[in-house]
Amino acid sequence: MYDESTIAAYKQNGFAVIPGMFSAEEIAEIARQLEAHLRLDVASAPKGDVIFEADAERSLRCLFRIHERSAYFDQLMRDARLMQLVQQLFDSADVIADGTMLIDKAPLTTYEFPWHQDNAYQFWNPPDAVAVTLALDDSTAESGALVCLSGSHRGSILPHQPSGVFGASRCLVTPPNADEFRSVTLSLKPGDLSLHHVNTIHRTGPNHTSQHRRNLGFAYHSSRSACDQAAADQYKRDLEKFLQTQQVPV
Numbered sequence: 001m002y003d004e005s006t007i008a009a010y011k012q013n014g015f016a017v018i019p020g021m022f023s024a025e026e027i028a029e030i031a032r033q034l035e036a037h038l039r040l041d042v043a044s045a046p047k048g049d050v051i052f053e054a055d056a057e058r059s060l061r062c063l064f065r066i067h068e069r070s071a072y073f074d075q076l077m078r079d080a081r082l083m084q085l086v087q088q089l090f091d092s093a094d095v096i097a098d099g100t101m102l103i104d105k106a107p108l109t110t111y112e113f114p115w116h117q118d119n120a121y122q123f124w125n126p127p128d129a130v131a132v133t134l135a136l137d138d139s140t141a142e143s144g145a146l147v148c149l150s151g152s153h154r155g156s157i158l159p160h161q162p163s164g165v166f167g168a169s170r171c172l173v174t175p176p177n178a179d180e181f182r183s184v185t186l187s188l189k190p191g192d193l194s195l196h197h198v199n200t201i202h203r204t205g206p207n208h209t210s211q212h213r214r215n216l217g218f219a220y221h222s223s224r225s226a227c228d229q230a231a232a233d234q235y236k237r238d239l240e241k242f243l244q245t246q247q248v249p250v
């Protein structure tokens with residue numbers, strides 16, 4: 001059981017940080033497994049699941065749905081510590097694990113993931129779903145840590161539009177009012193976790209450092225929630241159409 005104050009903070013704010021969930025040895029093993037997986041997967045992953053930087057090195061920016069192609073990362077998403085934690089967030093409802101992704105902000109990358117709510121493209125109803133972020137590197141205000149707006153998860157899904165940022169499909173049409181919510185940067189060390197509710201408004205900034213900022217993201221929903229499949233299918237079609245009009249780095 002995780003301490004009730006962390007669970008209460010998540011419910012109150014729409015996000016929380018759990019330091020030191022994975023040991024340094026575990027993070028070293030996860031990083032090793034990731035490197036091995038990337039060597040196999042990046043070339044063969046379905047188009048759309050892999051996003052590169054447009055730089056000379058073709059640095060990897062995002063790899064989506066890793067759990068579908070890696071038994072190791074499928075198991076990691078179902079790690080008993082993660083499942084128990086998420087079950088507490090969901091007041092003991094059953095937890096369904098949905099996916100694993102990697103976001104690697106390469107050194108000195110200038111793009112942002114603009115303000116958005118994950119449920120603008122996940123469509124959980126009720127929005128009983130959470131993103132769990134596991135830091136593989138230091139995640140700080142300088143390296144592009146998550147910034148969440150406290151209490152914003154209690155509101156509904158605001159109007160979104162295509163963000164124009166590869167990997168971050170949608171962003172708020174109108175940036176949030178700075179006076180309305182307290183903005184909190186979720187600084188993480190390798191092995192720390194953050195949790196954010198699918199309705200929480202959040203963003204990540206550029207990486208001003210000379211180090212990579214790698215996050216593994218795990219998505220979960222509760223057995224009380226159902227996906228609005230018609231909305232999800234429409235979103236998929238819209239995204240495919242939008243990407244066809246864009247120069248995606250390959």
Ligand SMILES: O=C(O)CCC(=O)C(=O)O
Nearest residue numbers: 103113118131204215217
């Ligand atoms: O890791 C990042 O930079 C972006 C994460 C994010 O916006 C998300 O998980 O929804």
